[in-house]
Amino acid sequence: MAKYDCVIIGAGMSGLAAGIRLSMYNKKVVILERHTITGGLNSYYSRGKRKFDVGLHALTNFVDPTERGRPFNKLMKQLRIPYDDFKLHPQNYSVIQFPDKKIKFTNDIDFLTEEIRLNFPHEIDGFMSLLNQMQQVNEVDLSNELIMAREVVRNYLKDESLIEVLFCPLLIYGSAWENDMDFSQFVIMFKSIFIEGFSRPAGGVRTIIDLLLKRFEECGGELRFKSEVTKIIAIDQKIKAVEINGEQIIECDNILSSMGLPETLSVLEENNHSKTKPLPRVGNLSFTESIVITDKLPRDLGIDATIIFYNNRPNYLYQKPSTLIDSQSAVVCFPNNFLYGNTPSDYTEGVMRVTNIANYDLWNDQLLFSKENYKDQKINVFNQSLQILKNVGLGSNGKSFEVLFKDVFTPTTIKRYTGHFGGTVYGSIDKSRNGQTDINGLYICGTDQGFLGIVGSMLSGISMANLHILSSSL
Amino acid sequence: MLTNEEVRSKVLDIIADIALDDDVTGIKDEVALREQLDLDSMDFLDIVMELKKRHKIEVPQEDYTRLASMQSCVEYLAPKFNA
Ligand SMILES: Cc1cc2nc3c(=O)[nH]c(=O)nc-3n(C[C@H](O)[C@H](O)[C@H](O)COP(=O)(O)OP(=O)(O)OC[C@H]3O[C@@H](n4cnc5c(N)ncnc54)[C@H](O)[C@@H]3O)c2cc1C
Numbered sequence: 001m002a003k004y005d006c007v008i009i010g011a012g013m014s015g016l017a018a019g020i021r022l023s024m025y026n027k028k029v030v031i032l033e034r035h036t037i038t039g040g041l042n043s044y045y046s047r048g049k050r051k052f053d054v055g056l057h058a059l060t061n062f063v064d065p066t067e068r069g070r071p072f073n074k075l076m077k078q079l080r081i082p083y084d085d086f087k088l089h090p091q092n093y094s095v096i097q098f099p100d101k102k103i104k105f106t107n108d109i110d111f112l113t114e115e116i117r118l119n120f121p122h123e124i125d126g127f128m129s130l131l132n133q134m135q136q137v138n139e140v141d142l143s144n145e146l147i148m149a150r151e152v153v154r155n156y157l158k159d160e161s162l163i164e165v166l167f168c169p170l171l172i173y174g175s176a177w178e179n180d181m182d183f184s185q186f187v188i189m190f191k192s193i194f195i196e197g198f199s200r201p202a203g204g205v206r207t208i209i210d211l212l213l214k215r216f217e218e219c220g221g222e223l224r225f226k227s228e229v230t231k232i233i234a235i236d237q238k239i240k241a242v243e244i245n246g247e248q249i250i251e252c253d254n255i256l257s258s259m260g261l262p263e264t265l266s267v268l269e270e271n272n273h274s275k276t277k278p279l280p281r282v283g284n285l286s287f288t289e290s291i292v293i294t295d296k297l298p299r300d301l302g303i304d305a306t307i308i309f310y311n312n313r314p315n316y317l318y319q320k321p322s323t324l325i326d327s328q329s330a331v332v333c334f335p336n337n338f339l340y341g342n343t344p345s346d347y348t349e350g351v352m353r354v355t356n357i358a359n360y361d362l363w364n365d366q367l368l369f370s371k372e373n374y375k376d377q378k379i380n381v382f383n384q385s386l387q388i389l390k391n392v393g394l395g396s397n398g399k400s401f402e403v404l405f406k407d408v409f410t411p412t413t414i415k416r417y418t419g420h421f422g423g424t425v426y427g428s429i430d431k432s433r434n435g436q437t438d439i440n441g442l443y444i445c446g447t448d449q450g451f452l453g454i455v456g457s458m459l460s461g462i463s464m465a466n467l468h469i470l471s472s473s474l
Numbered sequence: 475m476l477t478n479e480e481v482r483s484k485v486l487d488i489i490a491d492i493a494l495d496d497d498v499t500g501i502k503d504e505v506a507l508r509e510q511l512d513l514d515s516m517d518f519l520d521i522v523m524e525l526k527k528r529h530k531i532e533v534p535q536e537d538y539t540r541l542a543s544m545q546s547c548v549e550y551l552a553p554k555f556n557a
Contacts, residue, residue, distance in 0.1 A: 025527060077495070078520070080494060466516065470523060474532070
């Protein structure tokens with residue numbers, strides 16, 4: 001069989017985006033995916049007639065199509081997918097709910113600025129200069145050094161309670177680190193959430209995946225399912241081939257791997273490991289998510305917010321909990337509450353998703369101990385989610401509701417379906433920002449390159465394909 | 475032998491595909507493309523790659539600046555199209 005210019009490991013968002021770029025320019029490329037469907041962390045499933053999204057609470061980086069040069073438009077241009085095909089519906093508004101404060105934000109930064117002027121008048125000047133400072137930063141520059149964000153932000157803001165409020169959504173939507181994040185990543189997240197904002201494509205995750213897949217097929221790319229890369233073969237520190245499912249060998253010149261940095265190195269043939277460098281660390285953060293389907297829509301039960309970042313402590317703890325989940329904080333997403341205008345929403349029932357920070361090791365223990373135990377704990381999580389839904393105002397108008405369907409996924413579910421060690425969603429804290437490894441021809445894209453989320457992972461796939469495979473062949 | 479007008483139209487085809495959401499019909503030849511269209515360095519890389527893919531024309535990195543405006547594109551590329 002002819003040798004491939006590039007093997008891409010993983011058909012998640014980053015792998016698909018990279019695949020489109022490479023096949024568009026006639027590279028011989030194959031995407032190898034261990035699962036039976038595409039999407040990775042951002043995937044979907046059905047139960048009966050109901051369709052569910054796994055990732056995707058919201059697409060970040062919402063822009064008006066007339067605005068030029070913003071990240072999302074740039075990505076779509078690189079992939080040659082018309083922006084309108086995503087049929088994006090913007091959010092209504094979101095809330096950061098702390099015990100003594102509720103801060104709202106929309107897709108217009110002026111709204112958040114007003115909220116800060118009202119709730120933290122003593123900090124408004126600092127906030128404005130932080131905004132100014134961020135406009136000067138090229139946050140996606142691949143040579144940016146790692147600086148922790150809290151330290152930088154404290155140069156502008158003194159009130160720790162405001163810092164907690166601002167960090168809360170940014171951490172849980174995009175930090176592999178506990179309680180802090182890289183400053184470049186902070187700026188990426190700040191712009192993509194607070195300045196540009198949230199939207200949802202009509203049809204959810206499937207719309208994004210279908211568009212990427214269709215484009216990949218148009219370009220003549222090849223995709224193989226049930227093809228788990230079990231070995232990366234290199235000779236003299238130069239990529240030669242991969243082995244799939246423990247048997248078949250596929251020869252290639254380059255590999256773009258989206259499976260994660262520790263995961264990638266764990267399948268690299270042993271004699272290629274650097275003797276001096278420590279192995280990249282597995283991240284500490286994983287999540288559970290409860291999906292609740294109700295007979296009434298959230299807005300008929302008193303909630304018209306799109307996403308609520310709930311935190312029941314004065315400080316926001318973004319860290320591995322010492323219990324199965326941390327029930328004192330959560331992200332609660334109401335997909336019904338995007339602004340669908342005249343187009344009918346694809347959900348006719350109430351859909352609510354409650355995401356909690358969770359401890360992978362403890363969940364794994366439960367599973368090893370007994371399946372029954374594990375199931376009981378999932379029911380526990382579900383009940384805690386119902387309590388959180390009440391705490392954020394569900395039923396506050398006196399209306400009651402019926403649960404029609406419920407499901408809970410846990411850190412072990414994430415591990416099983418995506419292969420990410422520790423059930424991480426944001427990967428390792430040791431990123432390879434420029435995508436390089438010690439092996440010639442082996443590059444990292446997606447989660448452990450460091451651009452996170454749906455938009456981030458596509459940007460990552462595109463940039464790594466451009467930088468390492470396309471530019472170097474000109 | 476391609477006329478300058480034909481070379482221009484081939485370059486325009488490429489730009490129209492890259493700048494998907496831009497209207498390319500009113501491009502002014504002497505003004506930098508960047509100033510008229512939403513193009514960044516990633517897009518210029520695409521122009522170079524499309525030239526290679528569609529017309530087997532290679533543009534070495536030191537010559538990228540020659541692609542700045544439509545006029546300079548035509549001047550630089552016409553001999554390559556006709557080589
Ligand atoms: C519950 C949840 C909610 C989220 N909400 C949002 C949100 O609202 N907004 C947002 O922007 N982002 C959200 N995300 C994050 C987003 O989904 C991810 O950041 C993004 O999808 C990562 O894409 P990726 O390509 O980097 O990695 P992945 O999606 O992890 O892709 C890696 C792929 O590689 C495959 N693979 C692994 N090992 C192998 C192997 N050995 N051989 C072959 N294939 C292999 C995996 O099966 C997987 O398909 C959410 C994630 C979760 C879990």
